[in-house]
Amino acid sequence: MFDWAAIVYFxxxxxxxxxxxxxxxxxxxEGLSVVSPxxxxxxxxxxxxxxxxxPIVSWLLLGAKCRNCKLPVSPRYPLVELLMGCIGxxxxxxxxxxxxxxxxxxxxxxxxxxxxxDIDHWWVPDVLTYPAMAWALAGAFLPGGIGWVxxxxxxxxxxxxxxxxxxxxxITKREGLGLGDVKLLALMGLVLGPMGAVTALFCAAIxxxxxxxxxxxxxxxxxxxxxxxxxGWVPHPRAIPFGPFLALGTYEVMLMPDxxxxxxxxxxxxxxxxxx
Ligand SMILES: [Zn+2]
Numbered sequence: 001m002f003d004w005a006a007i008v009y010f011x012x013x014x015x016x017x018x019x020x021x022x023x024x025x026x027x028x029x030e031g032l033s034v035v036s037p038x039x040x041x042x043x044x045x046x047x048x049x050x051x052x053x054x055p056i057v058s059w060l061l062l063g064a065k066c067r068n069c070k071l072p073v074s075p076r077y078p079l080v081e082l083l084m085g086c087i088g089x090x091x092x093x094x095x096x097x098x099x100x101x102x103x104x105x106x107x108x109x110x111x112x113x114x115x116x117x118d119i120d121h122w123w124v125p126d127v128l129t130y131p132a133m134a135w136a137l138a139g140a141f142l143p144g145g146i147g148w149v150x151x152x153x154x155x156x157x158x159x160x161x162x163x164x165x166x167x168x169x170x171i172t173k174r175e176g177l178g179l180g181d182v183k184l185l186a187l188m189g190l191v192l193g194p195m196g197a198v199t200a201l202f203c204a205a206i207x208x209x210x211x212x213x214x215x216x217x218x219x220x221x222x223x224x225x226x227x228x229x230x231x232g233w234v235p236h237p238r239a240i241p242f243g244p245f246l247a248l249g250t251y252e253v254m255l256m257p258d259x260x261x262x263x264x265x266x267x268x269x270x271x272x273x274x275x276x
Contacts, residue, residue: 006092006097007089007092007093008089010088010089010091010092011085011086011088011089012055012085012088013088014084014085014086014087014088014089014091015055015056015081015082015084015085015088016055016081017084017088017109018055018080018081018082018083018084018085018109018112019053019055019077019080019081020034021080021084021109021112021113021116022076022077022080022081023039024113025080025113025116025117025120028113028117028125028127028128029117029120029121029123039053041066041068041069041071042071043066043069043071044066044068044069044071046066046067046068046069049067052067055078055081055085056078056081056082056085059073059075059077059078060078076116080112080116083112084108084109084112087108087109087112087251087255088105090255091104091105091108091254091255094254094255094257098143098144099139099142099143099144099145100139100142100143100144100145102139102142103135103136103138103139103142103145104139104191104254106132106135107132107135107136107187107191108251108254110128110129110131110132111132111247111250111251112247113128114128114129114184114243114247115243115244115247115248117243118180118241118242118243118244119224119241119244120225121225122178122235122241123180124178124180124181124183124184124243125180126180126183129180129183129184129186129187130183132187133183133186133187133190136151136187136190136191137151137190139191140190146192146193150193150194151189151190151193153189153193153194154186154188154189154190154191154192154193154194154196154197155186155189155190156189156194157185157188157189157194157197157198157201158182158183158185158186158188158189158197161177161181161182161185162179162182164177165177165179165182177242178242180243181242181243181246184243184246184247185197185201185246188200188201188246188249188250191250191254192250192253192254196253196254196261198264199249199253199260199261199262199263199264200246200249200250200252200253200260201246201249202249202263202264203248203249203252203253203260203263204242204245204246204248204249205245207245207248207249208240208242208245211245212240215240216238216240221238221239221240224240224241
């Protein structure tokens with residue numbers, strides 16, 4: 001039976017973390033501190049009081065506007081809080097009060113920050129992926145962890161993709177896959193092990209293809225900014241970032257293993273009779 005009080009608690013903790021992730025997504029690309037100063041309204045510069053900064057609730061109570069100058073506040077803010085709240089609650093239901101919850105929860109939060117940084121800036125920052133990889137590797141040794149063999153083998157899909165990206169660049173002189181995505185896949189391998197990472201990559205590719213076609217067909221990709229990165233790389237005008245789909249696949253395999261963990265095996269089982 002579910003412990004509803006604990007589920008509500010982990011939803012609340014997740015939504016508070018989501019509120020912090022909003023700050024990270026806004027300030028990290030600017031090179032600003034994510035801990036100080038306290039958040040201000042970008043127009044009237046009035047510091048946001050604690051009671052106007054309660055995840056999801058304050059946005060609703062204030063009617064999506066600044067209390068002082070009525071500047072509209074993007075629904076992105078409560079959305080990130082709601083998503084992280086749900087991730088917190090589902091993570092508790094799936095993992096229970098375990099060492100692995102302690103390992104997974106920060107990784108899940110970092111993944112959500114990466115989702116929105118990649119959408120906004122085509123940026124999967126090393127400053128987020130590297131600590132998450134170290135944390136996930138430590139978690140492999142903790143009780144309930146995947147162990148060091150699976151963690152090291154988990155890096156294999158990323159190495160394979162890194163080789164492909166390198167060959168693609170050599171042959172076509174164009175960047176087909178960013179190194180940020182390869183590092184993200186390495187993180188997935190350390191969290192999920194080799195089979196889990198391949199499954200999550202598979203889910204990411206399928207959903208990326210389907211959703212990508214829908215987004216481009218409806219013109220939604222024009223809402224994604226297309227600035228040149230610091231290194232001068234400019235995304236294709238109809239490209240959409242892949243990092244969010246890698247994160248989605250990771251959440252699916254980690255949090256809904258009953259649905260997603262054996263999808264490649266099921267598809268293989270369905271296709272095998274056709275080949276005979
Ligand atoms: Zn204001």
